Amino acid sequence: MKLFFIGILLLTAGFSSVHANEQEILRLQKGEYYYHYLTGDFPSAMNQLKLWRATDEAVADEADVMEATMLLSLGLQDQAQLIFAEIQQKGQKVSALSWFFLTRRLFELEQYEPALSSLQNIESSKLTPELLLEAQFMKAASLIELGELKKALTTLSTMPRDSIWTGLVRHNLILAMFNSNSSGHSLTVLIEDATYYLPDTEEGRDLGDRIHLVAAINYLIMGKHRSAEKHLKRIRLNGPYTPIALLQYGWTKVEQGQYEEALQPWRELQTEYNHFNPEVMESMLGVPHVLELMYASTQALNVYETTETRLGVMKEQLMAMNNGLADNPWLEDWIYNQEDQGWGWQANIETTLPLNETTEVLQHLVSNKTIVNQMTDYRDLLLLSNYLDEKENSLKLWLTLVDKRELADKSRNTLPVLEKAGLKLRKVKDELIQMQATLDSSEKDFFALPNDEQAASVDVLRRSVKIIEDLALVNKASRDVKMYQHRWERVKGVLLWQMNEEKPSKQWGLKQQLVGMDKHLKIADRQLLETQLANQWSPSSWVGMKDKILAVLSKVKRLKASTEQAKLETKTVLLAESKQYLTDQVARINDYLAQSRLSIARLYDEALQRQVAFSELNDEEQK
């Protein structure tokens, strides 16, 4: 009975130790997932997550949430939303951060209602202050988009005054109020607040300019030119909104009849900015128009003619660009110039195109969100295609390596070597046993453990016995054999005494040597065993690997083909859209050209009419 209990106890202890080990390994795998996730290596985190959830069913719930967050991070929001919906149905507990990421993605996709319902799941206290502000912005902005301005104002009142997020909410609110034709004191106060409380950062200054521009354009539409001018004057001269501000400032001045003052910002615009910029093009026609208003017909005519020539050159340039666009690497240049070469939603993408003749025209194309998304998709596909190429090559190299491993393993022929080593070891062990026996018997043997000299002496003594015996047999009266016997016994006694004196130290020395040898033998024994094990393990470096590699290789090839196809389709669409954009630009220039030519014709016509009228008048006067 006691034995049974002891057995049970030992079994339980063994089981709990194995369980504890598994838990520790699981902790390491979980920690590894967090490491990849927190350092932004999402594909590795995904690998880890899949390996981790394969190990234990109990962690599946937590892994669900992590996987959904991961998918969101990689821009796969549809797959992520499916998992989130399942999580909600099951009533699983999901971290505030996961809900936040989902909300952010939904907001980016302009899905405001789902974004609001996702926001409701966020426990505010679990977010960092910065993320909490962003969440509040998303809430207020979604409400504005859904027309719930009062609720948006309530949210705004809970936000700190000087945050960039608060500024963004105010900006959206101003836009919504202008769109709903709201005006009056509250709007003016809101604009003042929005521009006054912005943080003193580049982002804050850009937002300030944008708010002033929005206000100015809307005031211009309403006919409030002085108010528009006030806001336009407050826009910086080196910001992203400078070109449009300069153009609108000119028009404000024109509307107020201050023609000369309208010309200066437009000249500035034409000197400082790219001539394909829509604002610059508009100002090119604006200048002669103002000259006409100033009754400077000759100057207006000259400017129209110059503009016509310039527009003609620009049109030729655009058409040439459009024809060669398919072979132009502007898109690839943009992709390879990105600092972040990772793919997915969280990749830090720079939308400014690297400056060259093509991109100075196409830069405005990048202001279209759909185009940017397509460009990002194309970029991701290109990066994935490169990744698959790389993997295909490395898998082929692995195949060669596995072949080499197999060949080396088969030609190694280690068994005879190991058997020989085993035999040698056994021989040495036998010798050790013999030596141990010698040591054990040395206690009883008087002549045990002799050194070379002593062994020679013992040998002489032995031989002397025979001689003395022979002498005794041929004994003669004249020969005293007893004397020899006594002498032999004396010598033997002295030798025995010497050997006996030295025996303990010799025994001690031998014992030490035997212990040392035994230690070396054990090490050699262990080494032989480990070598035998390594020999047994070595096939695991190639057995079955070839099939696995070939399976993955075929998967890579299939995926590469579909990636190439999708890449090609996306590029075709992007190319078509770019060509369309250039065609639209040509149409726009044609429009401007037509207007210039009409104006030129009109001005010549008017001059002719005036000349005819003047000559008729002269004729009449002469008559």
Place this chain on the structure above:
Amino acid sequence: MRATYLILLSLISAISFAQPVQDTGSEQKAAVQASQLSTKAASIKQSVLDLNRDLYQLEEELLSPATTRAAVYFSLAYGQYFEPYSINITVDDKQPIQYLYTERQISALRDGAVQPLSNLNLGPGLHTIKAIAKGVDGNGIKRELILEERLEKLDQPLYIELKIQDNKKLKTAELLISQW
């Protein structure tokens, strides 16, 4: 002359009125096409993720088969008394592993992440691991935490965790090792 001007003007107006109608149709078509392509790209991304996992497992098996695999992990518990800059590890005075940490990685380790430092190939039997973690203590003074330990590799994968842990009583940090 004026007649020509009027004809041209009306032509331009006609073109500019016709343009938006044509644009709306092509824009819708382009939007549908863009959405289809985006879905296709998302599906490819998903497949690449799956493939990535297969490749990861295969490479692990090829590089270090289970029989010889030894994974070295590094973690930081609390990290109040020591902030690592780098870690150097040798096994049997060979296979040196050196790693320099970035601020982001330290922050991840402080948040409970465990760094997969390296996968080693170890033969069966006993091995000696030596680790030196260099960094600064709570007072900003340079310090080194040193550890030397014997490990035994059997035929199952070996998991080794090097952990820097605060010793609150002594107000210092120590480098510890665990193996499974």
